Amino acid sequence: MTASAYIPKNPVQIECNIEKTLDVLGGKWAFLVLRELFCGTRRFGELQRSIPCVSPRALTSTLRHLEKKGVLERHVYPTVPVTVEYTLTPKGEDLHQIVREMKLWAAKWT
Structure with missing residues:
Protein backbone atom coordinates (compact mmCIF):
# COMPACT_ATOMS: atom_id res chain seq x y z
CA MET A 1 0.00 0.00 0.00
CA THR A 2 1.23 3.51 -0.78
CA ALA A 3 1.42 6.39 1.70
CA SER A 4 -1.51 8.09 0.00
CA ALA A 5 -3.72 5.16 0.93
CA TYR A 6 -3.56 6.25 4.58
CA ILE A 7 -4.82 9.77 3.93
CA PRO A 8 -8.56 10.00 4.58
CA LYS A 9 -10.53 10.99 1.52
CA ASN A 10 -12.69 13.42 3.50
CA PRO A 11 -10.59 14.89 6.30
CA VAL A 12 -12.51 16.05 9.34
CA GLN A 13 -12.91 19.81 9.50
CA ILE A 14 -12.32 21.14 13.00
CA GLU A 15 -14.07 24.36 13.89
CA CYS A 16 -11.59 26.75 15.50
CA ASN A 17 -12.66 30.27 16.38
CA ILE A 18 -9.06 31.46 16.66
CA GLU A 19 -8.36 30.24 13.13
CA LYS A 20 -11.49 32.04 11.92
CA THR A 21 -10.31 35.26 13.57
CA LEU A 22 -6.86 34.96 11.99
CA ASP A 23 -8.51 34.41 8.60
CA VAL A 24 -10.46 37.64 9.01
CA LEU A 25 -7.34 39.54 10.04
CA GLY A 26 -5.66 38.38 6.88
CA GLY A 27 -2.05 39.05 5.90
CA LYS A 28 0.76 41.03 7.39
CA TRP A 29 -0.58 44.50 6.52
CA ALA A 30 -4.02 44.07 8.09
CA PHE A 31 -2.87 45.00 11.60
CA LEU A 32 -1.31 48.23 10.36
CA VAL A 33 -4.43 49.11 8.34
CA LEU A 34 -6.60 48.39 11.38
CA ARG A 35 -4.33 50.50 13.59
CA GLU A 36 -4.92 53.48 11.30
CA LEU A 37 -8.66 52.91 11.00
CA PHE A 38 -9.08 52.61 14.79
CA CYS A 39 -8.30 56.36 14.76
CA GLY A 40 -11.09 57.08 12.27
CA SER A 55 2.96 48.80 -1.89
CA PRO A 56 -0.24 50.16 -3.46
CA ARG A 57 -1.04 46.65 -4.71
CA ALA A 58 -0.61 45.06 -1.26
CA LYS A 68 -14.98 41.17 1.98
CA LYS A 69 -14.77 39.93 5.58
CA GLY A 70 -17.05 42.76 6.75
CA VAL A 71 -14.39 44.53 8.82
CA LEU A 72 -14.44 47.80 6.91
CA GLU A 73 -16.66 49.72 4.51
CA ARG A 74 -15.52 51.44 1.35
CA HIS A 75 -17.27 54.70 0.48
CA VAL A 76 -16.81 56.15 -3.01
CA TYR A 77 -17.63 59.81 -3.64
CA PRO A 78 -18.18 61.06 -7.21
CA THR A 79 -15.56 63.80 -7.19
CA VAL A 80 -12.77 64.52 -9.66
CA PRO A 81 -10.59 62.64 -8.94
CA VAL A 82 -12.77 60.03 -7.23
CA THR A 83 -12.56 60.12 -3.43
CA VAL A 84 -12.55 56.75 -1.64
CA GLU A 85 -12.75 56.51 2.15
CA TYR A 86 -12.45 53.49 4.41
CA THR A 87 -14.25 53.16 7.74
CA LEU A 88 -14.41 50.30 10.23
CA THR A 89 -17.71 48.52 10.67
CA PRO A 90 -18.91 47.52 14.16
CA MET A 102 -1.76 41.48 21.41
CA LYS A 103 0.21 44.73 21.62
CA LEU A 104 0.37 44.49 25.42
CA TRP A 105 1.50 40.89 25.22
CA ALA A 106 4.27 41.78 22.76
CA ALA A 107 5.43 44.67 24.95
CA LYS A 108 5.69 42.33 27.92
CA TRP A 109 7.30 39.31 26.27
CA THR A 110 9.32 40.47 23.28
Missing part, protein backbone atom coordinates in the same frame (compact mmCIF):
# COMPACT_ATOMS: atom_id res chain seq x y z
CA THR A 41 -11.96 57.17 8.58
CA ARG A 42 -9.02 57.30 6.19
CA ARG A 43 -8.53 57.75 2.46
CA PHE A 44 -6.33 55.40 0.44
CA GLY A 45 -3.53 57.97 0.17
CA GLU A 46 -3.59 58.63 3.91
CA LEU A 47 -3.27 54.91 4.60
CA GLN A 48 -0.42 54.61 2.14
CA ARG A 49 1.47 57.53 3.71
CA SER A 50 0.98 56.20 7.23
CA ILE A 51 2.21 52.71 6.23
CA PRO A 52 5.18 53.63 4.03
CA CYS A 53 6.47 50.05 3.53
CA VAL A 54 3.27 48.78 1.89
CA LEU A 59 -2.65 47.83 0.38
CA THR A 60 -5.45 47.41 -2.16
CA SER A 61 -5.44 43.65 -1.63
CA THR A 62 -5.58 44.07 2.16
CA LEU A 63 -8.41 46.59 1.97
CA ARG A 64 -10.41 44.33 -0.36
CA HIS A 65 -9.88 41.35 1.97
CA LEU A 66 -11.00 43.32 5.05
CA GLU A 67 -14.02 44.67 3.14
CA LYS A 91 -17.34 44.12 13.43
CA GLY A 92 -14.03 45.87 12.74
CA GLU A 93 -14.30 48.04 15.84
CA ASP A 94 -14.66 44.87 17.91
CA LEU A 95 -11.15 43.87 16.81
CA HIS A 96 -9.67 46.86 18.67
CA GLN A 97 -9.59 45.08 22.02
CA ILE A 98 -7.98 41.97 20.49
CA VAL A 99 -5.25 44.01 18.78
CA ARG A 100 -4.66 46.05 21.97
CA GLU A 101 -4.20 42.84 24.00
Whole structure:
Protein backbone atom coordinates (compact mmCIF):
# COMPACT_ATOMS: atom_id res chain seq x y z
CA MET A 1 0.00 0.00 0.00
CA THR A 2 1.23 3.51 -0.78
CA ALA A 3 1.42 6.39 1.70
CA SER A 4 -1.51 8.09 0.00
CA ALA A 5 -3.72 5.16 0.93
CA TYR A 6 -3.56 6.25 4.58
CA ILE A 7 -4.82 9.77 3.93
CA PRO A 8 -8.56 10.00 4.58
CA LYS A 9 -10.53 10.99 1.52
CA ASN A 10 -12.69 13.42 3.50
CA PRO A 11 -10.59 14.89 6.30
CA VAL A 12 -12.51 16.05 9.34
CA GLN A 13 -12.91 19.81 9.50
CA ILE A 14 -12.32 21.14 13.00
CA GLU A 15 -14.07 24.36 13.89
CA CYS A 16 -11.59 26.75 15.50
CA ASN A 17 -12.66 30.27 16.38
CA ILE A 18 -9.06 31.46 16.66
CA GLU A 19 -8.36 30.24 13.13
CA LYS A 20 -11.49 32.04 11.92
CA THR A 21 -10.31 35.26 13.57
CA LEU A 22 -6.86 34.96 11.99
CA ASP A 23 -8.51 34.41 8.60
CA VAL A 24 -10.46 37.64 9.01
CA LEU A 25 -7.34 39.54 10.04
CA GLY A 26 -5.66 38.38 6.88
CA GLY A 27 -2.05 39.05 5.90
CA LYS A 28 0.76 41.03 7.39
CA TRP A 29 -0.58 44.50 6.52
CA ALA A 30 -4.02 44.07 8.09
CA PHE A 31 -2.87 45.00 11.60
CA LEU A 32 -1.31 48.23 10.36
CA VAL A 33 -4.43 49.11 8.34
CA LEU A 34 -6.60 48.39 11.38
CA ARG A 35 -4.33 50.50 13.59
CA GLU A 36 -4.92 53.48 11.30
CA LEU A 37 -8.66 52.91 11.00
CA PHE A 38 -9.08 52.61 14.79
CA CYS A 39 -8.30 56.36 14.76
CA GLY A 40 -11.09 57.08 12.27
CA THR A 41 -11.96 57.17 8.58
CA ARG A 42 -9.02 57.30 6.19
CA ARG A 43 -8.53 57.75 2.46
CA PHE A 44 -6.33 55.40 0.44
CA GLY A 45 -3.53 57.97 0.17
CA GLU A 46 -3.59 58.63 3.91
CA LEU A 47 -3.27 54.91 4.60
CA GLN A 48 -0.42 54.61 2.14
CA ARG A 49 1.47 57.53 3.71
CA SER A 50 0.98 56.20 7.23
CA ILE A 51 2.21 52.71 6.23
CA PRO A 52 5.18 53.63 4.03
CA CYS A 53 6.47 50.05 3.53
CA VAL A 54 3.27 48.78 1.89
CA SER A 55 2.96 48.80 -1.89
CA PRO A 56 -0.24 50.16 -3.46
CA ARG A 57 -1.04 46.65 -4.71
CA ALA A 58 -0.61 45.06 -1.26
CA LEU A 59 -2.65 47.83 0.38
CA THR A 60 -5.45 47.41 -2.16
CA SER A 61 -5.44 43.65 -1.63
CA THR A 62 -5.58 44.07 2.16
CA LEU A 63 -8.41 46.59 1.97
CA ARG A 64 -10.41 44.33 -0.36
CA HIS A 65 -9.88 41.35 1.97
CA LEU A 66 -11.00 43.32 5.05
CA GLU A 67 -14.02 44.67 3.14
CA LYS A 68 -14.98 41.17 1.98
CA LYS A 69 -14.77 39.93 5.58
CA GLY A 70 -17.05 42.76 6.75
CA VAL A 71 -14.39 44.53 8.82
CA LEU A 72 -14.44 47.80 6.91
CA GLU A 73 -16.66 49.72 4.51
CA ARG A 74 -15.52 51.44 1.35
CA HIS A 75 -17.27 54.70 0.48
CA VAL A 76 -16.81 56.15 -3.01
CA TYR A 77 -17.63 59.81 -3.64
CA PRO A 78 -18.18 61.06 -7.21
CA THR A 79 -15.56 63.80 -7.19
CA VAL A 80 -12.77 64.52 -9.66
CA PRO A 81 -10.59 62.64 -8.94
CA VAL A 82 -12.77 60.03 -7.23
CA THR A 83 -12.56 60.12 -3.43
CA VAL A 84 -12.55 56.75 -1.64
CA GLU A 85 -12.75 56.51 2.15
CA TYR A 86 -12.45 53.49 4.41
CA THR A 87 -14.25 53.16 7.74
CA LEU A 88 -14.41 50.30 10.23
CA THR A 89 -17.71 48.52 10.67
CA PRO A 90 -18.91 47.52 14.16
CA LYS A 91 -17.34 44.12 13.43
CA GLY A 92 -14.03 45.87 12.74
CA GLU A 93 -14.30 48.04 15.84
CA ASP A 94 -14.66 44.87 17.91
CA LEU A 95 -11.15 43.87 16.81
CA HIS A 96 -9.67 46.86 18.67
CA GLN A 97 -9.59 45.08 22.02
CA ILE A 98 -7.98 41.97 20.49
CA VAL A 99 -5.25 44.01 18.78
CA ARG A 100 -4.66 46.05 21.97
CA GLU A 101 -4.20 42.84 24.00
CA MET A 102 -1.76 41.48 21.41
CA LYS A 103 0.21 44.73 21.62
CA LEU A 104 0.37 44.49 25.42
CA TRP A 105 1.50 40.89 25.22
CA ALA A 106 4.27 41.78 22.76
CA ALA A 107 5.43 44.67 24.95
CA LYS A 108 5.69 42.33 27.92
CA TRP A 109 7.30 39.31 26.27
CA THR A 110 9.32 40.47 23.28
